[in-house]
Amino acid sequence: MSDAAILCVDDEATILKCLKEQLRRCFGNRYLYEVAQNAEEAWIVIDELISEQIKILIIVSDWLMPGVRGDEFLTQVHQRFPKIVTVMLTGQADEVAIERARQEANLYACIHKPWTEEELQQVISTALN
Amino acid sequence: MFSHLKSIHPLKRFDRLRTNPSQTQSKPRLSTWSVLLAALTVAIVTATAIYQLNQMVERSNAMRVLLLRLQAQVSRLNSLEWEGIAKREIDANLITELAENESETQEVLEELKRVEWRDSRLRPLFELYQAYEIEIDRAIDLIAQQNITAAKAIDEDEIDQIYDKVYLEIAKLEDAYEARKQKARKIADFGTTSALILSAAMIGSLFRRFSNRIWAKNQALEVAFQDLQQTQSQLIQQEKMAALGQLIAGVAHEINNPLGTIKASADNTHKALQEALHELPVLYERLSDEEQASFFQLVTLALSSQPWVASAESRALKRQLTAQLQAHQVENARDIADWLMDMGVCEQFEFLLPLLKGSQGEWAIQLAYNLTCSFTNNQMILRAVDRSAKIVFALKNYARFDQTGQKQRVQVTDGLETVVEIYHNQLKHDIDLVRHYQPIPEIWGYPDELIQVWTNLIHNAIQAMQSKGKLTLAVHPLEHGVEVSITDTGAGVSPDLQQRIFDAFFTTKSAGEGSGLGLYISKKIVDKHQGRITVESQPGYTKFNVWLPVEVT
Numbered sequence: 001m002s003d004a005a006i007l008c009v010d011d012e013a014t015i016l017k018c019l020k021e022q023l024r025r026c027f028g029n030r031y032l033y034e035v036a037q038n039a040e041e042a043w044i045v046i047d048e049l050i051s052e053q054i055k056i057l058i059i060v061s062d063w064l065m066p067g068v069r070g071d072e073f074l075t076q077v078h079q080r081f082p083k084i085v086t087v088m089l090t091g092q093a094d095e096v097a098i099e100r101a102r103q104e105a106n107l108y109a110c111i112h113k114p115w116t117e118e119e120l121q122q123v124i125s126t127a128l129n
Numbered sequence: 130m131f132s133h134l135k136s137i138h139p140l141k142r143f144d145r146l147r148t149n150p151s152q153t154q155s156k157p158r159l160s161t162w163s164v165l166l167a168a169l170t171v172a173i174v175t176a177t178a179i180y181q182l183n184q185m186v187e188r189s190n191a192m193r194v195l196l197l198r199l200q201a202q203v204s205r206l207n208s209l210e211w212e213g214i215a216k217r218e219i220d221a222n223l224i225t226e227l228a229e230n231e232s233e234t235q236e237v238l239e240e241l242k243r244v245e246w247r248d249s250r251l252r253p254l255f256e257l258y259q260a261y262e263i264e265i266d267r268a269i270d271l272i273a274q275q276n277i278t279a280a281k282a283i284d285e286d287e288i289d290q291i292y293d294k295v296y297l298e299i300a301k302l303e304d305a306y307e308a309r310k311q312k313a314r315k316i317a318d319f320g321t322t323s324a325l326i327l328s329a330a331m332i333g334s335l336f337r338r339f340s341n342r343i344w345a346k347n348q349a350l351e352v353a354f355q356d357l358q359q360t361q362s363q364l365i366q367q368e369k370m371a372a373l374g375q376l377i378a379g380v381a382h383e384i385n386n387p388l389g390t391i392k393a394s395a396d397n398t399h400k401a402l403q404e405a406l407h408e409l410p411v412l413y414e415r416l417s418d419e420e421q422a423s424f425f426q427l428v429t430l431a432l433s434s435q436p437w438v439a440s441a442e443s444r445a446l447k448r449q450l451t452a453q454l455q456a457h458q459v460e461n462a463r464d465i466a467d468w469l470m471d472m473g474v475c476e477q478f479e480f481l482l483p484l485l486k487g488s489q490g491e492w493a494i495q496l497a498y499n500l501t502c503s504f505t506n507n508q509m510i511l512r513a514v515d516r517s518a519k520i521v522f523a524l525k526n527y528a529r530f531d532q533t534g535q536k537q538r539v540q541v542t543d544g545l546e547t548v549v550e551i552y553h554n555q556l557k558h559d560i561d562l563v564r565h566y567q568p569i570p571e572i573w574g575y576p577d578e579l580i581q582v583w584t585n586l587i588h589n590a591i592q593a594m595q596s597k598g599k600l601t602l603a604v605h606p607l608e609h610g611v612e613v614s615i616t617d618t619g620a621g622v623s624p625d626l627q628q629r630i631f632d633a634f635f636t637t638k639s640a641g642e643g644s645g646l647g648l649y650i651s652k653k654i655v656d657k658h659q660g661r662i663t664v665e666s667q668p669g670y671t672k673f674n675v676w677l678p679v680e681v682t
Contacts (some may be wrong), residue, residue, distance in 0.1 A: 002464075004335075006504070011558070012386050012390070013438045013439065014390040014394070014509045014512070015386060015390055015393075016439055017471070017509070018389070018390060018393030018394055018397060018434065018509075019393070020471070021393075021397045021401075021471075021502065022393060022396075022397065025397075025400060027402075029461065029464055029491075029524065032463070032464075032467075033467070035439040037438075037439055037440075039418055041440075041441075043437070044441065045444070048444070064284075064382050065552070066131055066558030066559055066596070067558075067559075071269075077131055091381065091382040091383075091384075091385030091386050091388075091389065092381050092382035092385065111389065112385075113385040113386060113389035114385060114388040114389040114391070114392040115389060115392070115393070116392070117393070117397075117400075119244070
């Protein structure tokens with residue numbers, strides 16, 4: 001059983017379902033795939049995974065979400081877990097927020113909606129190698 | 130669309146405003162002050178000259194009176210002398226009268242000298258009078274000595290001669306003074322007339338100059354006013370554009386989300402079916418009859434189930450399922466549980482045990498997932514298309530530019546719903562949207578402008594609540610019209626600010642967030658519909674009421 005996970009955060013359930021399906025097809029059983037609909041829920045999932053001693057490798061987060069926005073969430077993640085690779089997935093290119101995430105969350109990449117499976121696969125593969 | 134806004138740069142307009150007055154008003158050759166100074170000088174000079182001339186006229190008059198008095202004195206002296214001759218003596222009475230005459234004559238002479246002391250023309254008269262007086266004195270002396278004949282002789286020869294000369298001299302002087310008086314009067318009249326004409330000309334010129342200046346100022350004011358009106362309508366347009374720009378950013382996100390879903394889902398279906406079609410031929414070889422029965426039961430169940438959405442509950446269920454599978458010695462229990470949850474299968478799983486415990490368990494689950502996921506993906510695609518179509522429809526309604534400028538039949542709730550749709554992504558999470566729509570008649574109005582009013586009010590409400598709270602939209606018929614109430618649970622507007630919120634450029638929002646035109650424009654639009662907009666507010670409750678009549682005259 002895998003002890004490494006990829007976490008996706010987006011307020012749209014359908015987006016999460018698509019992401020998970022794509023990741024599972026690309027990477028199979030190598031990783032666990034977890035999803036959350038907002039930052040608050042994401043923290044709960046992170047804590048659960050840590051308590052199960054599962055290492056989180058990558059977090060892919062939407063930017064425009066209710067409550068805490070993507071760049072802020074990824075920054076908080078980066079402060080607590082500097083080793084987690086942060087990726088943003090956004091339907092609205094807010095250059096200022098992306099730049100802020102690049103500097104403060106060490107953002108690895110920003111994927112724009114609508115995205116392709118190849119794009120996602122490439123980003124995740126290169127980030128994990 | 131923005132090009133006309135850029136065509137007149139604000140700074141250039143201000144330049145035009147600044148340079149305009151100096152263009153319309155030509156630069157005067159003389160300054161107003163120098164004209165005023167010249168006018169003052171001319172007035173003083175003229176007044177002094179006229180005063181001098183009047184003095185001269187008065188002096189001439191005085192001289193004439195004095196000369197007449199002198200003439201009377203001379204004649205009187207002559208009579209007194211004749212009286213002496215007639216009486217043949219100089220009696221006491223005559224002496225007194227002679228003395229009086231003399232002193233009075235001296236007085237007149239002194240007066241003449243005093244008034245015209247510089248006038249040399251008087252000298253012959255004085256000399257003549259002196260000679261006359263000497264001869265009279267001689268005659269009187271002779272009368273006193275009773276030498277009447279000698280006195281008479283003097284009288285007839287010398288005195289009469291001098292007397293005539295004195296008279297002639299007086300007449301001559303009188304004429305001279307009269308002439309001088311006439312001349313002075315003419316000059317004074319001419320001076321007065323000239324001064325009046327000059328003053329009129331100066332006043333006219335100054336008036337012209339001032340009215341030119343006032344006209345130029347009026348022109349400048351009019352230009353400034355027109356510019357202000359233009360600027361105001363541009364600001365209103367810009368406000369609409371800014372609101373639209375803000376919305377477009379949100380809408381881009383709103384459209385890209387369903388697009389992302391559509392693209393990924395279609396792609397996922399495609400790949401899943403490819404994989405499934407590749408695996409299907411070996412299905413019967415790889416699975417036993419019991420496993421096949423279990424497999425097809427899973428497929429049937431998955432087709433009629435909805436996948437679990439990520440939540441605390443679904444995670445708990447997944448953990449429970451994982452534990453149960455582990456209890457049945459299923460390998461990769463966690464992954465299997467994950468697949469099953471995504472197929473919406475978690476409560477009854479016992480029928481799956483033959484399949485899961487077999488060697489092909491994971492392969493079969495994956496195949497079942499690939500076979501069934503296209504249905505879920507299709508549903509998601511259809512929902513995403515519906516969602517996109519709704520957004521596009523709302524945008525079309527919002528951005529519709531009514532070129533006819535004609536009133537139309539408007540169903541007010543349609544406009545409200547358009548705005549709700551546009552703000553969907555801001556409303557869907559933490560704002561509880563409540564609708565109280567009663568059946569209302571259609572009204573005559575301008576639909577796109579009314580949408581701008583609802584946009585402003587709903588946008589303000591969302592901002593006031595900081596995207597968290599309850600937004601109530603109520604619509605009901607009222608007094609031959611309809612009333613729309615938009616209520617939020619935001620911080621509220623204090624009573625003193627309630628008076629001012631409809632003013633242009635009044636805003637309580639921080640710089641860059643609001644232009645201060647939203648409510649001002651809303652009020653203008655409501656006024657145009659002959660309706661009314663009011664606000665009632667206290668902390669945690671703000672209600673905007675907009676009443677619109679059915680018919681606009």
